[in-house]
Amino acid sequence: MSEEKKLFKVTIDNITVDVEPGTTILNAARMIGGDVTPPAMCYYSKLKNSGGKCRTCLVEVAAGSTADPRPMPKLVASCRTTVMDGMIVKNITSDRVLDARAGITEFLLLNHPLDCPICDQAGECHLQDLSYEHGKEGTRFEFQKRIFKKHDLGEYIQLHMTRCILCYRCVFVADQLTEKRVHGVLDRGDHAEIATYISKSLDNDFIGNVIDVCPVGALTDKTFRFKNRVWFTKPVDAHRNCSKCCGEVQLWMRGDEVFRVTARKDEWGEVKDASDGRPGWICNECRFDKKDIKDWTIDGPSKINRHSVISQGHYVGVKKPTDFLPEVMGGRGPKLLMDIHKVSEVNRPEIELSKIEGPAHSDDFKGSK
Amino acid sequence: MIQFSEQKLAKVQEIIARYPQGKQKSALIPVLHLAQEEYGWLSAETMDYVASLLQIEPIEVYEVATFYSMFNLKPVGKFLFEVCQTGPCMISGSDDIVDYIKQRLGISVGETTPDGMFTLKTVECLGACGYAPMMQLGKHYKEHLTKERVDTIIEECRKNAGVLN
Amino acid sequence: MGVKLLLEKAHVEGIRHYDVYRREGGYRAVEKALKTMSPDAITEEVKKSGLRGRGGAGFPAGMKWSFLAKPEGVPRHLVCNADESEPGTFKDRYLMEFLPHLLIEGLIIASYALGSNATYIYIRGEYAWIPDILERAIAEAKANGWLGKNILGTGFDCEIYVQRGAGAYICGEETALIESLEGKRGNPRIKPPFPAVKGVWDRPTVVNNVETLAAVGPIINIGGEEYAKIGVGRSTGTKLISACGNINKPGVYEIDMTISVEEFIYSDEYCGGIKNGKKLKACIPGGSSVPILPANLLLKTAKGDTRLMNYESLADGGFATGSSMGSGGFIVLDEDQCVVKHTYTLARFYRHESCGQCSPCREGTGWMEKILKNIEMGKGKMSDIDLLWDIQRKIEGNTICPLGDAAAWPVAAAIRHFRDEFEWHINNPQECLTRNYGLAHYADPIHVPTTA
Numbered sequence: 001m002s003e004e005k006k007l008f009k010v011t012i013d014n015i016t017v018d019v020e021p022g023t024t025i026l027n028a029a030r031m032i033g034g035d036v037t038p039p040a041m042c043y044y045s046k047l048k049n050s051g052g053k054c055r056t057c058l059v060e061v062a063a064g065s066t067a068d069p070r071p072m073p074k075l076v077a078s079c080r081t082t083v084m085d086g087m088i089v090k091n092i093t094s095d096r097v098l099d100a101r102a103g104i105t106e107f108l109l110l111n112h113p114l115d116c117p118i119c120d121q122a123g124e125c126h127l128q129d130l131s132y133e134h135g136k137e138g139t140r141f142e143f144q145k146r147i148f149k150k151h152d153l154g155e156y157i158q159l160h161m162t163r164c165i166l167c168y169r170c171v172f173v174a175d176q177l178t179e180k181r182v183h184g185v186l187d188r189g190d191h192a193e194i195a196t197y198i199s200k201s202l203d204n205d206f207i208g209n210v211i212d213v214c215p216v217g218a219l220t221d222k223t224f225r226f227k228n229r230v231w232f233t234k235p236v237d238a239h240r241n242c243s244k245c246c247g248e249v250q251l252w253m254r255g256d257e258v259f260r261v262t263a264r265k266d267e268w269g270e271v272k273d274a275s276d277g278r279p280g281w282i283c284n285e286c287r288f289d290k291k292d293i294k295d296w297t298i299d300g301p302s303k304i305n306r307h308s309v310i311s312q313g314h315y316v317g318v319k320k321p322t323d324f325l326p327e328v329m330g331g332r333g334p335k336l337l338m339d340i341h342k343v344s345e346v347n348r349p350e351i352e353l354s355k356i357e358g359p360a361h362s363d364d365f366k367g368s369k
Numbered sequence: 370m371i372q373f374s375e376q377k378l379a380k381v382q383e384i385i386a387r388y389p390q391g392k393q394k395s396a397l398i399p400v401l402h403l404a405q406e407e408y409g410w411l412s413a414e415t416m417d418y419v420a421s422l423l424q425i426e427p428i429e430v431y432e433v434a435t436f437y438s439m440f441n442l443k444p445v446g447k448f449l450f451e452v453c454q455t456g457p458c459m460i461s462g463s464d465d466i467v468d469y470i471k472q473r474l475g476i477s478v479g480e481t482t483p484d485g486m487f488t489l490k491t492v493e494c495l496g497a498c499g500y501a502p503m504m505q506l507g508k509h510y511k512e513h514l515t516k517e518r519v520d521t522i523i524e525e526c527r528k529n530a531g532v533l534n
Numbered sequence: 535m536g537v538k539l540l541l542e543k544a545h546v547e548g549i550r551h552y553d554v555y556r557r558e559g560g561y562r563a564v565e566k567a568l569k570t571m572s573p574d575a576i577t578e579e580v581k582k583s584g585l586r587g588r589g590g591a592g593f594p595a596g597m598k599w600s601f602l603a604k605p606e607g608v609p610r611h612l613v614c615n616a617d618e619s620e621p622g623t624f625k626d627r628y629l630m631e632f633l634p635h636l637l638i639e640g641l642i643i644a645s646y647a648l649g650s651n652a653t654y655i656y657i658r659g660e661y662a663w664i665p666d667i668l669e670r671a672i673a674e675a676k677a678n679g680w681l682g683k684n685i686l687g688t689g690f691d692c693e694i695y696v697q698r699g700a701g702a703y704i705c706g707e708e709t710a711l712i713e714s715l716e717g718k719r720g721n722p723r724i725k726p727p728f729p730a731v732k733g734v735w736d737r738p739t740v741v742n743n744v745e746t747l748a749a750v751g752p753i754i755n756i757g758g759e760e761y762a763k764i765g766v767g768r769s770t771g772t773k774l775i776s777a778c779g780n781i782n783k784p785g786v787y788e789i790d791m792t793i794s795v796e797e798f799i800y801s802d803e804y805c806g807g808i809k810n811g812k813k814l815k816a817c818i819p820g821g822s823s824v825p826i827l828p829a830n831l832l833l834k835t836a837k838g839d840t841r842l843m844n845y846e847s848l849a850d851g852g853f854a855t856g857s858s859m860g861s862g863g864f865i866v867l868d869e870d871q872c873v874v875k876h877t878y879t880l881a882r883f884y885r886h887e888s889c890g891q892c893s894p895c896r897e898g899t900g901w902m903e904k905i906l907k908n909i910e911m912g913k914g915k916m917s918d919i920d921l922l923w924d925i926q927r928k929i930e931g932n933t934i935c936p937l938g939d940a941a942a943w944p945v946a947a948a949i950r951h952f953r954d955e956f957e958w959h960i961n962n963p964q965e966c967l968t969r970n971y972g973l974a975h976y977a978d979p980i981h982v983p984t985t986a
Contacts, residue, residue, distance in 0.1 A: 052724035053892050055932055074931045080724050103928030107897035140921055143904050166890060184428045185890075186435040188702075188719070190900040192890035197431035198413045387652070387695040389609070392735055397717030398700050402659070423717075436719040436889075438701035439659045455621045456822055456879045457778045460871050493703070493883045494621040494822075495660050498863065499776055499784035508662040 008085040012036050012059075013093045025078035025089055026057055030268060037268075038091050039101075039130050041108070041215050042167035043079035046270055046279060050172050051079035054165065055104050056130060060097050063088040075100055098134070105134045108165050111146040111190070112216070114139075119163065121217030123230040123309045126269060127165065148193055153183065154201020156208060156222050156288050161193050164218035170194060170210035177281055178204035194218070205244055208287040212263050212271055223288050224252075224260040227354045231309045233259050238296035244283035246274035250302050251293075257352075258291045267305060371418040377403055381422055393423050397433055401440060410441035438492070446481040446488035448526045451505040452514075454491045457498035466502045466514050467491060473523060486530060487523075536790040537764050539752040539772045540745070544632055550667065552674035555635040561680055563751035567643045568686050571754075576647035580750065582758030584770035589615055589706070589743030590821060590861040591936075592845055601730040602648055603738040610738045612650035614641060614747055615711055616657035616664075619703040621822035621883060622863025625774040626744035628786040630657070630664050633748070634671035638694065640750035642680060645692045648740055652693050656711050659700040668696045703887035707935045708741040710889065721891045722935035745774055745862075765791040769844035773862055775804075779817075780868035782806035791844035795819070796833045798843050799866065812868040815973050816952070819848055820860020822880050823940030825947030826873065827857050828976035838982035853947065869973035873955050874966075877948040878906040884941035895938040898929040902945055909956060912963030919956050923949055952976070 007018040010028050013036045019028045027045065029037040038059055043051030051057075057079050061072040066086025075097060078089070091097055109131055116122040148161035166185065171194070174181035183196045196202075202210070210219050233252040240247045252260040263271040263282045271280045290296065304310050325334050356364055373381065381400055388395040400422060404415050416430040423430075434440045441449075450470060454463050467489075471477060474487050481488040497503045500512035511522055548554040555561075567576055581596030602610060614637070618626040629637055637655075645653045657664060672694050675681045683691045702720045704710045709723035712734045733739020749771060753761045762770045769791040778784045781799065783806035789798065798804045799814065808814050814829045834841055836855035841847050845859045867876065885899040902925055908914045926942035933939070949956060954974065959966045 052934060055892055055894055055934075058932060077724070077934075100928065100932050104893055104932065107893045107901075107928070110897045110901060141901065143901075165893065166896070181426060182428055184432045185719070186431055187890075188436045189885060189888040189890040190896050192896070196428065197416075197435070387654075387693075387697075389652075389735055392716070394717035395697075395715060395735075398659075398714065399698060402698060402700065425717075429717075432719055433717065436702065437659065437699070438886075440700055454879065455883045456818075456876050457622050457865050459879045460779055460865075460867055460876060492701075493886045494619060496618050496624045496627055496658065498622050498624055498778035498865070499786070500624075501778065501784075505660055 006085075008083050008087070010083040010085075010087045010089065012089040013091050019083055021082075021085075023083055025059060025061075025076070025081050025083055025087075026051075028083050029078065029089075029091065033267075035092055038078050039126070039133070040079055040268070041126055041130065041165060042169065044169050044172070044213055044270055045268075047169060047172040047213070048176060050167075050169055052077045054108065054167060056101060056108070056134075058097060058100050058104070060090040060094040061087060062090050062094075101134045102136065105130055106136065106140070109135060109139070110141050111162075112165065113145065113162055119217040120220045120225050121163075121214075124269075125217060126215035146190060151193075151195050152199050152201070153196065154203055156284065157202055157211060158220045158222050158225060159194060160218050160220070161195070162218075163216050164194055165216055166192055166194070167215055169213040169215070170219055173210050173213055174202075174204070174207065177206040177209060180204065203284075205283050205285075206281055208284045209263065209271070209281045211287075212265070212281075215269075221260060221262075221287070223291070228252075228254060228259050235302040235304060235310065237264060237299040237302050239299060240286065240290065240296050242283060242286055245286060246276070246278050246280060246282065247286060248274045248280060249282050249286055249296075251296060251298075253293075256293050257354075258293055258296070259354075261287045261290060264302070371404075371408070371412075371415050373403070373407070373418075373422075377407065378422075385423075394425050394429065396423060397425070397430065398437070401430070401434060405440060410444050444481075447486050447530060448506060449488045449490065451490045451492045451495075453493070453495045453497070453501070453503055453505075455494040457494075458501040458503065461501035463502040463514075466504075466516075466519065469516050469519055473519065487526070536788070536793065537772060538788050539756075539761075539764075540629065540633070540636065540748055540774060541786070541788040544628075550632060550634060550671070552635060552671065552678060555633075556678075560635050561639055561675075561678075563754040564639055564642050564680055565686065567754050568646055568688050568690065573647045573649060576643060576754065579758040580647070580753060583749075583753045583761035584758075584768060585746065585749055585753060585761070586768070586770075586845065587743055588745035588749070588773065588862070590620065590823075592859060595742060595746050598730070598742070599644075599648060599740060601728075602740055603731045604649070605738070608737055609651065610649050611734050611740075612641065612645050612648050612653045613708075613711065613715065613734060613739055613741045614653070614655040614744060615706060615708065615741050616655050616661075616744045617699055617703075617706040617711055618661075618744070618861075619658055619706050619887075620861045620863055621880065622778055622818060622865040623776050623821045623861045624778070625776040625786050625862055627661055627664065628776070629744055629748050629774070630661075630668060634668050635675065636748045636751060637668075637744055638671055638675050638680075640747035641694055642675075642685070642692060643750050643754055644740075644742065644747055645694075646685075646688075646690055650740075651691050652695065654715060654734075655694065655696045656705070656715055657696060657698055658705070659698045662698070665696045665698055672696070702889075703883075704889045704935070704937055707937065710935065711741060712739065719889070721889050722937075724934055766842070766844055767846050769846060769859075773843075773859070775843065775862045775864050777805050777864040777866065779864075779866035780809045780812065780871065781866045782809050789843050791842070793843055794833075795841045795843055795848075798864075805864075805866065808866070808868050810868075812870060813973055813977060814866065815869045815871060815976050816867045816873060818857070818863070818865040818867075818944070819843075820858045821863035822865065822883065823943055824858040824860040825853050825856070825943055826867075826877075826951065827947075828951050830977055830980045831855055831951070832857075834980065836980065836982070838980070853943070854950070857947075870970060872910075872970040873948055873952040874906065874959050874971075875910050877944055878903070878910045880944045881906050881941070884937065888937060888941070892934045892938070894929045895933045895941065898925050898938070899941045901925055902941070906945070909959050910966075912959065912966050914956075914960040914963075916957070916960055918960070919949060919953065 038057035040057045041054035058075040059078045063069040065084030153159045182200045186195045235250050238251045250264045266272045274280045384396045384399045385393045417427045420427040420430045502514045503512040543558050577599045585595045586592040705714045705720040707722045710720040714720045729739040800807045817832045818826045835850045848859045850856045881903040885903045888895045888899045890896040926945045929938045930942040955971045
């Protein structure tokens with residue numbers, strides 16, 4: 001019994017949880033889950049030194065600990081503040097927190113384009129979620145938004161700096177997952193930007209993970225961009241034997257077509273550990289080059305939070321209409337008089353709609369047969 | 370080709386020796402100053418050279434060089450006028466001085482004269498508030514600026530231009 | 535004439551050089567400290583003196599020293615913060631330019647007390663000629679046995695290095711300074727851990743302002759208790775004030791924190807009154823980030839007491855009717871100055887100097903600057919004033935480092951005390967381009983309600 005570690009009791013929004021010493025308030029809140037968990041735009045539990053910058057996870061510490069129950073004068077970043085035994089934290093039960101968080105949301109959106117309908121991240125954007133939850137409907141900012149020049153990061157990754165909220169996660173990915181970092185944060189203040197300074201492509205084996213950690217649409221997958229909206233695609237878990245990474249991924253499919261490959265994410269939107277306990281980061285080959293369903297072994301549909309817009313396309317709970325014809329026809333199936341696929345000029349499965357520039361036209365289907 | 374002289378390289382080693390073993394990155398800002406003294410500005414090539422001297426990645430140099438306002442990432446004129454315009458200088462008439470320099474040199478803030486002689490920049494507080502209005506010119510401060518004093522400074526620069534070559 | 539401890543010898547010809555400095559009694563404090571006192575006894579003496587950090591925050595220096603972690607086998611460092619960049623402040627520059635040995639003396643004693651064998655002076659890059667002065671003084675001190683190996687036969691080794699910054703106000707924040715010293719961008723660190731535990735190169739570190747360290751020598755000479763007798767209350771010793779703006783005699787003055795603000799501005803010993811016979815309109819008494827006060831609240835507190843030049847009196851009334859000693863940058867505005875424009879230049883300054891790491895400061899400072907520019911240029915709306923108030927309120931306290939607060943306070947104070955000037959700008963968009971609002975009633979006596 002003596003080997004058992006002493007746990008700290010921490011109360012967040014009136015819910016008490018026992019956590020190991022050294023746990024941050026945010027991670028304690030994640031153990032409770034639900035609304036009690038502060039939003040985190042820059043913190044990423046899998047990346048060392050991340051967090052503290054976006055300030056969306058600010059919470060009020062109403063009592064520091066049992067030993068010293070004084071409240072902390074300022075709101076603290078829950079992702080970088082460790083709990084003390086007997087600490088009392090207020091998140092959504094604190095008006096100060098909600099007020100500050102609304103302010104932070106406004107600051108983050110100040111120079112962020114409000115064009116979600118044409119952004120590839122829409123539907124899985126953490127800033128979008130944050131603004132739905134904590135943002136105001138109008139904007140008080142009446143000036144030109146900051147824009148950046150397009151910057152080329154090579155054949156796989158698109159950087160759209162105008163959308164960046166400077167969470168630094170992609171910098172940590174390059175630092176911690178690759179042996180050589182070629183991109184970083186340049187300039188300072190409101191002109192700070194993610195860039196390589198002189199055009200360089202990011203081509204390390206694991207650099208594709210910057211796409212998965214980016215909370216907004218600043219870093220996107222060039223092999224997927226504008227091919228489809230994420231909520232029209234169906235995420236399925238799949239794996240393959242990969243010599244470089246864990247090979248456990250999520251395929252974003254439509255029909256039999258693999259539109260996109262990403263790492264598997266947990267309920268906080270972070271890359272999940274693989275089944276053997278290794279970090280779940282995936283390599284570029286799995287991410288960008290394996291777009292054929294034959295490359296993968298399907299494990300089954302991914303579990304998606306029902307609140308997510310992506311759950312619009314999920315498989316779980318779908319009611320299949322019952323085929324009643326055989327029943328009323330005494331067990332005999334309907335007789336197929338004509339297979340439309342065989343005679344139609346229009347419905348041609350070998351033509352890949354996504355490869356057609358602009359809207360599809362009947363001309364696109366003519367002549368090749 | 371960017372290459373420090375033997376003397377400069379010795380200076381770099383002397384600077385690196387100020388820090389604990391393996392912490393040679395600490396020498397970055399001093400070495401960038403040395404490079405800028407030598408070449409007037411920091412080109413990507415210069416920064417890559419500094420990275421190789423300190424055995425760090427080029428991006429680590431770019432990140433730092435773009436953060437600090439004193440590093441010129443584009444070529445500047447031989448004489449860089451950096452006029453302070455923050456509160457205390459403003460209430461002491463820095464706006465008039467900036468206007469006068471613009472008129473005298475025929476350039477706007479951020480521009481260089483066609484002969485490559487002068488560049489005018491406005492900067493934030495240089496810590497000479499009691500001696501305002503003022504500007505930085507190279508290594509030194511020119512304080513208590515008046516129109517007459519600006520004239521004298523410009524004349525002196527023109528005279529020194531030959532000597533500095 | 536008040537007591538002078540730092541600038542006592544400032545006007546002695548050649549005091550910049552070792553021989554003169556030594557002849558005038560220099561390095562006595564080092565001798566006394568290293569030969570007769572233990573490191574802990576020195577820290578104790580500094581604690582007794584009540585010396586408060588002169589960089590702006592006013593944290594007791596001795597206490598800061600006593601927090602320094604001392605794990606076995608891990609080197610510790612003292613870093614001197616000479617990144618003086620707060621608008622209105624130029625006192626450290628004066629000390630380093632004219633009395634470099636005074637600073638070095640303090641550095642040696644403090645290094646001994648803290649166990650720092652390699653001490654760094656981080657100086658702002660724009661002070662480009664001062665490192666030469668300091669390095670020369672360091673070489674002189676070393677040649678005379680005050681630095682190097684086995685100083686005065688005590689077994690204590692110490693080297694002092696000068697490191698130049700390259701233009702970043704944020705590096706005055708101690709963790710940003712440490713990052714910069716490590717050759718990185720000046721992004722402040724998220725605390726904890728504090729530098730006393732994990733500072734430069736993850737080693738325990740103390741960062742002190744130039745003036746704080748320069749005061750260590752005099753404290754050792756006269757003793758902590760004697761030092762504490764100078765001044766009033768918790769404002770002990772002497773303080774350098776750098777006075778600038780519309781005054782007859784701008785410059786650096788040493789005060790003993792017992793004189794009144796009025797005396798400081800109008801007496802010939804100090805600022806010598808307002809330039810050109812104009813009237814005093816407003817003043818920022820402690821560097822650009824502390825609240826601006828209109829003349830009436832500057833000279834007297836809201837209670838009607840005479841305001842004194844010390845930590846407590848300047849802060850009397852809190853931010854509602856008081857200000858702060860800050861870094862001692864004393865900016866005086868006469869009746870012709872425009873508070874809106876002045877506030878705009880400060881907002882521009884903070885936007886320019888924000889490191890961009892955390893969102894409230896990165897985005898909020900730029901927003902405030904844009905709105906203030908509009909108001910200054912006659913394009914403001916009445917709702918802009920409340921908007922500014924709301925923005926500063928949402929920056930303050932929510933950022934990683936105090937730069938966010940420093941950017942928020944000047945805007946808040948300008949609106950708090952000069953709201954009618956902002957309104958005038960908005961209501962008179964044409965007129966405000968050609969003339970200023972003037973003195974108005976800002977110097978009128980404040981009605982102090984008397985209680986029976």
